Structure formats: structure tokens, C-alpha cells
Amino acid sequence: MNRHKQILTSLFTASSCILSPFSTFADTQGCEQDSCDEHIVVTGELMREPAKVFTDPKKPRLPLPAYDGAGFLKTIPGFSIGRKGGAGGDPSLRGLGGSRLSIVDDGQHVYGTCGGRMDPPTAYIYPEAYDNITVIKGPQTVKYGPVGSAGTVLFEKDRHSFSEQDMEGRASITGGSADRRDYLVELKAGDEKHYLDLDINQSSSDHYQDGSGNSVQSSYDRNNYNLALGWTPTDSSVIELAYGQSSGEAEYADRANKAREISNENLTLLAQFEFDSELINGLEFQAYTNENNHIMDQFDQGVNSGSNVRRSTYGGHLWLDLTLGDNWQATVGVDYMSSAHEGRAITANVDFGLDDLLSKPFNDNMRYENSGLFIEASVDMGKGTLLSGLRFDHWQTKLFVAQQGKRTDELYSGFLRYELLSGNSQYYLGAGHAQRIPDYWEIMKSSSANSAEKAFDLEPEKTTQMDIGWIYQADVELSSSLFYGQIDDYILIDANTKSASAYNIDATVWGGEFGISYPFSDNLSAQTTLSYSRGQNDSQDVPLGQIPPLEGRLSLDYQDGNWTAGLLWRVVAAQDRVSIGQGNISGQDLGESSGFGTLAVNGTWKHGDAILVSLGIENLFDITYAEHISRSGAGNDVPGSEPMFQVHEPGRTAWVKLDYTF
Template identity: 30%
Template sequence: MSLAHFRAGRRAALRAAAAPAALAIAFAVPVTHARAEEPTSTPILIEGDRALPGPLERMTPADTTGPAPRDAGEFLSRLQGVTSGRFGGHGNEISLRGLTQDNIAVISDGAYVFGGCPNRMDPPSSLSALLPDDVVTVARGYQSVTDGPPAPGGTVSIDRADPYDIAEGPGGGIEGGIESNGATRFVSAQARYGLGGAYARGFANAKRAENYEDGDGREVRSAFDQYGGGLEAGWRYGNRSVLSLSSDVDIVEDALFAGAGMDSPWTAARTVKASLDHNFDQGSLLAKLEISAYGSFVEHLMDNYSLRTPGMMTMRTDANSDTYGGRVAAGFDAMGGMLTVGVDHRTNNRNAESRMNMMGGAPTMISNYTWPDMFIRDTGFFGEYGAPMDEVTALKLGIRADLVSVEAKRADWLPGGMGALTARQLYAAYYGVTDTDRQETNVSGFARLTRDFGKASGWIGAARAVRTADATERGIVRYSAMAPANNWVGNPAIKPEKHYQLDTGLTAGEGPWGLTGGIWYDRVEDFISRDLARGQSGVLRSDGASIYRNVDAELAGVDLSGSYRFSESWKANATASYTYGANLTDDRPLYQIAPLSGSVEVVYEQPVWQVGTRLGWAANQTRADTDPLTGAGLDAQETPGHAVLDLFASWQPVTGLELKGGVSNLLDQTYASYLSRSNGFDPTVVQVNEPGRSFYIQAALTF
């Protein structure tokens, strides 16, 4: 089988598993069948391409078109309904169903990694190395209680390839490429070895990018260097059971950010993980046992002088974010379905110190304990049950209770400088709150029903997802007595968000065509809103500082996708997504809501080569929160619509070798994502613009 045919088959299998027609397989199958990996119902088969993501989507980076992404956030933004905001060349912040940051869980091979930058130069999606055969799963909305503390926007899981796919003896691959705009170069290599039940694999990668130019030829500060690698060893035994131990590191150096007052000379993320996935013999009540533990450790440095010309005042922030976690879960063959019960735990500790020097030398005086040694501990108890109700209908139910505890160990540490205040004093000044310790008990749950109608299938779901506030929302401190409008103070008394979600949709297909449509609604009690201090209820000051408060909000959206195969060689795919968001308490648009957007792709393919074109588009967005006098002012501007044309091609000259190339932004359009930050380095440009025209070529060799 050729590489092209293999990838086409794998792509179809992954997407079919994610399509709503096959949700019964993923959501509710008897344990005996799940262990054998056989479906209990037959999904709709569409002879055209199955580019129908629905609420659950799986893909591998090797099966996508376009230039190599600068980070995982940029890769995810190419998927339907996922948008991103640009800060520089690295550190793209993703948004899903109108929610972002900690409303989205990013799980890298079973481990949570939280960024170490209070200003989010390093969101979790930027700290995960993507390998060609990684399986990326995007679950839109709250669909499972087993993935850890609730993430109402959705869950992104990046998992290494199945250890059982590692054949006997040596194997591996290498890929590399170059992109013209920004002179981006990358190379990555994998090696693996299987010997009986034992296996080992490792990878290494490196990427370097210079500043790119936007469509008008203006240079955008976006350069960075990134490199890392990882090792995994394990034992495969019994009924597809695996015991494994892994470790990896990802380092980003000299990252420039056009949308910030600082750059980042150094960010390092290190992760270790041990796991056991044991499948018992068929017929036993206890079907599956999962035990895992991990630790992720992020160090981050940012300053305003080592990578740019400093002003009179030099500033530097040293931060770290350490996360420890694990889980124990058991699967039972119960009443014709799978009952999963378990417990998981996650502790995140974030600590940041900011220094400054008013005279321009090396910053030595501590100006703020920006994260005052924040600890957020979450222990969750969960149960999830899925089973077919009949041959065409499946039901999945889940409930979860999270016990949360919070403390700020440096809340009473006094920084230097004129008029300095401790974190506790600032919490009292802005909110009248002095107690930084908090305890919460949060209950979440969901129900999902799927049904196969023959030539169509549908789903309907309801969920309650409760998200606790993160370290920034609870306790960040950036304070200057001389410039109160630049202050940024977290709220220790902030309440957790309560999301009440409904979603439903339908997939239909026959012969060469397929279509998926879905709608969703999310009513949020106590939405955690970043705002400006104007003496609102619960806010004691009116100095324009950045603060956090609870409001009521609502979000809603529509997702459409379709595919059509005109002939054996020609196919087309199209998508469109729209999200509406409103702050109900203040009667204004919710900030950072992407506009109506989508894509149209046409491909001509032969057994060993293909060529295609893709038009990505976004409508104008006029529902913006841009006025700092009446709103939060977190949107840079109302953005005009845009359309960007890409060309791409691939060729497999011999088995195991694939060449890719193309042109992104062929017409050299100048545009910015609505979610992108304000360009703080170039006052002639409102936002950080996307790259202009860029040519690229890549090669991948597998053996």
C-alpha cells in the first residue's frame, strides 16, 4: 500500500470515528466490543470525503494541508470553528465556541501543561510539539467527565501514536521544510524500535523563524527559536495493555512579540509521565483499569531590554508554572455498556516575580509578586456510563464532583518601590476581600443521545460544566501607585462559572455527498469577565484598573460543513461557523468573539499526487467591546472581512517519501484575526497582522 493510500485510509477512519454518525461507537459500546475495537452499529458510509467534523473531530498533522504551523495553536486554528489570536509568531491563543484560555483544556499525551506567562505568551497549545502521526482530537463543548476539571469550551487532546502500531525492529522518519515569508525552517526526526512486547521511541525537533512581513510589506516582530525532544519506553502485553514511561522537553528562545511591551528570551516546558492501561480478559466484570501520573514544569522569562532597545525603565518578570496530576479509573462491563468510575487530581502552582529599574540598568527591585505563589488543587470524582439503547440509538451519561482548594502563599510579601502594597492589601482595596484561601465543591454532568436514521444520523446533548477561576483571575497583581490605569488585580472571591449547554445536529450523506449541521447554546451564570474598575457592584475603586467580576452571559452558534466528490479525482469541502456572545448583565457584546468564518477547498487527486486550492474567509465583526469608557475594551477594533487564497500540492515519487509545497495568502492580503492583540510595537498598525504571501516546501521520509 502506498503512503498516499495509507494516509487516505487513516484520514477516513479518523474522521469517520469523529463524525456524528459514528458517535455511538465512541460514546456507548459494550466493553467486550470496545476491547476488541469493533463497533456495535454501522456508521453511514459516504463515498465522497468525510470532511464532516461535527462536535468531535480527529486528525493527524500529516494529513493536513498548508505550511508547517508555527505552533499547535496555529495548527488548530485551521480547523472548523477554532479561531486564534496572534501575539507574535509564536504563542497563538485558540478560541472554541466563543471561549478561550482556561475554558479550553489542552491535554498533551495525558498531561496538563499550563503556561508560565501571566500575559499568555506561552498558552498550553504553544508548548506541545506536534509529530506527523500524533492524533489530535477536538471535542467541542463539554462531552466527557473523565478528562479532568471541566473545560466548557472544549477539550483538545494531543496523543502519540498507538504503541501497538510500532512494528518489530527499527523504524522512524524525518521531515523538514522551509517557508519564504519569515524564513521559517524546521526539521524533526523520529526513531522507534519494537522487540516482542517491549518498545521504545524518541523524537527531536527544531524550528527557527525570523520576522515575517504582512501583506503591505511591513515587518512584524515574530521571530523565535524552538527546539526539543522526548523519549518513551514501554511494555505491551495481554489484551492490548500498555505500561509506559515518557519524558519530553520543549524550549522556546528569543521569541519576539509585536503585541506586547516585552519579549521572551526563554521559555522551557518539561513533562514526565507514567501510565498503565490494562484491559482484562473478555467476560470479566472489571474490563479496564487506567492509572497515570504526570508532572509538567514551565519556566518563563520576559523582559523589555534584551531583545529590543530599552527605554528609561527596564522591566523583567521571572515566572514558573508547575502542574502535578494523576488519575485512577476503572471500566466495568455493566448492563450491556461501559461504566467508568474514577478519581483524578491536579495541582497547579504559579509563581511570578516582576522586577524593574527606573534608571535603566539591570532590573533588581521587585516591583510585584505578580503571581503570589498561587496553589489551585482540584480533586475530581467521576462516573460515566454509555450503552446502546437499541441497534441504532445510544445514550451516554456522566456526572462529576470537583473539590477545589486555593491559597496564595505570598499574599503578604511586600515588594519594593514607592507606595508598594501587598497582594492582600490590593485585594482589600479593590474588592474588600482579605481572605485568599477558598474551598469549592463544583458538580458537573451531561447527557448525550445519538441515533442512526439510515442515510442520516443525529445527536442531542445537554450539559452543566462548572469551571473554577485560574491563578490570574483569582490573584494576579500588577500595581503602580503612579499609574493606576495600568494596574491589574485578580479577585480572590470570584465565583466559578456555571455553563448550561445544549447542542444538537444532524449528519446526512449518500453516494458522493455529505453534510453536517449543528447548533448549540451556552447560558453562563457567573461568567468570569475581565473588566475595568468603574465602581461596579463588588468593585470599590474607579481608577480604570483591570479587574475581574462575575456577570451573566450567553453564547450560541451554528456550524455547517459539507463535502462532495464530483468524480474519482475531484472533490470539494466547505465549512462555515458563527458564534454570538453577549454580556447580559451589562447589555453589551461579549469580548473576543470571532466573526462568521469558514473555508472552501477544491482538490484534484491521483494515486501518488494531488493539487488543490483553499479559500479561507471571515466576515466583518461589528459586535466588539472596544470602548474602555463603557466596556472592557479588550477588543482591538471592529475588523473588516477578508478572504485568503492558498494553493497546495503533494507528491509521492517513491514509497516512503512525500513532498509538499504551495503558496499561502497567494494574493498577499493584509488582514488580522479579530482575536489578535493590539500591535504595541508599531503604532501605525492597529493589530498584529497575519503573514503576507509565502511560499513553502516540505519533505517527509518514513522507513
């Protein structure tokens, strides 16, 4: 095909300093550990391993510390967030969102429940409660369950062991504009054989105001707690039982419905063992179950409209780490997942109010189960390493509404990547292929052939992508990555039809990220990042919907002893490549968007190892703007607010945060 001959084009992303503890190159060639610790304010992450970005979510950062996973990912160039209000933003990477981005919550797959995406998977994640966040760009891993064609995001927690009886912890409090309030308490305690890990956090905010002083319906209130009990029978083994619960409510500017309840409850069992064996190096087993419950209604507005949906998911995996020769390492594994979605709703003229809604029985909507088998291997080749993976997925899906039915899909995914280390440089070239079944939200759209039926006959989406990059680490650090992908049977959501429908097209995507960090002196450093994505609907010869425009960030950081200060200038270009009414499950293009630039300032003060105060002002000049990837503002009904075409971003926002470590 001619589109196979199109040349990869470039532009770029990333930002500052958290190294992977598993990368020998990063440990020896990147910034020294002391330097990394001193550089407290983080405005992004440079890629320091091929196709991966690592970050520590406990480090203070710009913008305002995120209360959910989507808000955190927005700080990493290449990500875009579809804003609905103050909560429930929908993340996409390189213009590809929804189920194309695999979100793994410490080994679990936690799926959203709301048909209108009030609760994407990241809505249940409080980032600061995790120890590591890893972004794997493109289909360059097959290990973590169904493959994310855009990428995979791992929110991970460390397992703890103590050489003697001990206790440690931290607490933080954040306050900001729009009555933003966050609280976090973490406690870790244990001895040589046992440990306890507890975290409790809460976040709330009132409606924020845009740069023109208009209130944007965006209030939320969330509570989370997690408790883990661990047993460490040896220095190289751990068995952990963990329980977590999340609950909250939210209002949005893009719809009349309000989220009365967004809750999640989960239970996991994890076992990890390392072996001194010539063949088997390690084993990991995890089993999990979780349930989401979501109530959305308009009862408080005097409208008799409401529904209650819930999703139950359970699954697990078994991984074996193997040594297959002097230079060969491999992980083989199996995993399983089953998920059921059900709901109930008010029947007009029969049911009235919340009590009637909650007394109705639940009805099945859709169920699916997935069985996966994979192998992921690496072989050392002198200065280079060859990595590869192959995965088989067996899906069974049942539809209980509209035309009803069953379908079985057998899908294959894989990747091949070569990494070369030469002096201070790393180079990589990878090719990956991911096959993805239509998700719940795509299937629940209307069929393009018959609006009375659901889109249950969609073909699986098939993404073939090439990734290439260069990483340089010395006094000056640089990272660059380019991608080119062809997506056969891309699942397009089209709101231009009588009722929003889903159908398959062919599409092409390409772009990349670039970042550079430059130290002017021991005290002053700068960092610049660029990111760009471009998409084309090849079947209809129009731009692909919901692709973000060119974005650049420039930060300056000054450090003197226990003090730091910084500036972050973010510039976003206009986007005139649009397909109005077309996009994905997260949203559709509303029109062309204007470019904008915002300036933020920040500072920190550290007192010993125990106390850290950080503060910032975002959108310093109080401009009024909306991101291109943003929802309609038609549902914004805060008294006194003017109508808005899209949901506007917050105006000038000030915040301060206190961390105490003990």
C-alpha cells in the first residue's frame, strides 16, 4: 500500500529526572543519584530507557498535584486529557485513547463503568499513593494482559521488607484555589518476616473558574484507602494480601447527569519468589477481584432521570522468569480475566426518585472473558540487546441487550526491538503489532447498518507500528522517539449519524517526542520538550478525529541549598485538522481550536529529610482557553456562568503543599 511508503516524521516529548532502578545504563550514565534527589520539582520525565518513561509520583511537580491518574499523566508530554470538569478526565497517548491505552493498577485491570465515561480506569487511582509509574510507548510489551496499542501505563507499589522491627511513613496536605483540599497518610511497619502497608487519602474541590471568571461545573469529592499485609518468609520472597476501597462523587460541565456515586472495591493476593536455579529465576502469581458501582442522575435538579451501573472483574496471572542460556532471559506467562457489566434505570411514569432506582433489579448488559498466553524474551548481543514478545488472546463476549449474541475472537500480538548502547548514547528500533477487540463502549454504540442494533459485529482493531529513538546522557541529556503506525479496522465513533454509531475504517498515525535537559550551572538548568501527533482517516480521506496539536514546554529551574524555584511555559499550537463529530469513545471533534500559551511558577523549601513545602501558581496571566481534546461545555449550568463551546481550563490557580516524612 502507498501509505506504507510514507516517511516517519519527527517531533518530540519528555522531562526531568527519575531513573529506573533496573537499568544499569541509567544508573551509570544518567545524572548522579544525589543530583536527582536535589532536583525536587519535577515538570516531566525524559525517556531514559528505550520506549519507556519512569517517574516517581511522590515527587512534587507542576501542574497542581493530581488527584487522579489522568491528571498525573497530563504532566507527561505526549498525553492529552479530555476534560469534562474537575474529575474523570480521559487520557490518550499520541492521539489514541480509550482501550487503546492499557491502564494497569498494580497488577489489576480495573475498567470503568459509566456509559458516558464518567469513570475511566484512572478515576480510581490516587497517584501519590503509588511508588512508581511506568509508561511503555506503543505496542512494545505483551506481558501485562491485553496489549495497549497506544501504550501501557503501570501504576505500581513497592513491596516492603524490614531487617528489624521498624516503622516509617509520610503525610501530606494540599490546599489551593477553588477550595482544593487533599490529605494523604502513609504508614509502613514490620519486622524481618511481616509488614503492614496502609495509605489513606482524600481529595475535594469546588467548581473552578476560567480566566474570564466564569464558574465551570467541576466539583468533586473522593476518598481512598488501601491496606496490605505481607509475609516475607525469605529475603527473596513475599506473599501479600491487599484490600482497597475508593468512593466519591462529581459534577461535570459537559452533561446534565451528576455522578452521585463512583466507587470501587478490590482484593488482591500476590506471591513473588526468586530462585537460585540455572533455569527458573523467579515466579509471580497474582489473583484479584474488583467491583465498580456508579450512580448518575438528575434528581437534585428536579428531573426524574437516573441510572445505576456496575462492573465486576476478576482475574490473575502466573509469570515465570527463565534463564535459557548465557545471554538469554525470558518471561513466560498465562493470564485470565472475566468482566461483567450490568445496570438498572428509572422507567418514566413508573419510578420516581433515588429510592425507586435502588429498588430495581440489575440487568446484564455485556460479559466478556479473556485468556492469554505470552512469552517475552531478551538476548544480549555485545553492546546491543534484542527484545521480542509474542502473545495469544482468546476472547468470548456475550451481549444481552438489543440484538443480543455471542462472539469469539482469537487475536495475536507481538513486538521485536533492538537496543544498542554506544558511549553515552542508546539507540533503538522496534516494530510491534497489537490486535484489540471492540470494548464495551464501542459495542454499545449503534450499528452503522441498523441504528436499532448495537455495534456487536465490529472487526477487531489491528495496529502495526514502528518506533525508533535516540537517548543521550551526559551533562546534557536528550531523548527522542518517533513512531509510524498503520491501523487496520480502526474503530471510529461517528456522532454525525442519527444516533452515534461505531464502524471500522483504516487509519494512519505518526509523530514523535523530543526532550532536552541542559545545565547552565550547578544552580540553573533548563528543559525543553516537544510532542506532535498526526492522524489520517485513510478510508474517508479526512483527518482522524481527536488528535492533539503540536505542544512545547520550556522549564527553567533554579536551586540553592534547600530552596528551589522554577518557571514552566507551555505553548500549544492551533489545530485545524479536524473531523467534526468523529473520534473515539472518549469524545469527538467539536471544531477547530486556537493555540494558547500559559506560564506557571513554582518553588520548594526543604527542612532536613522530614519537611518539604512546595507551592505554585498555574496560568499566571489568567487566560481563558480550552484544550483541543475537550468535551462540550453544554452541560455547564452553574448560576451566573456564561455558556461555553468547550469545557474551559482553570484560570489562575494557586496552591501550596506540605510533606512530612517520618
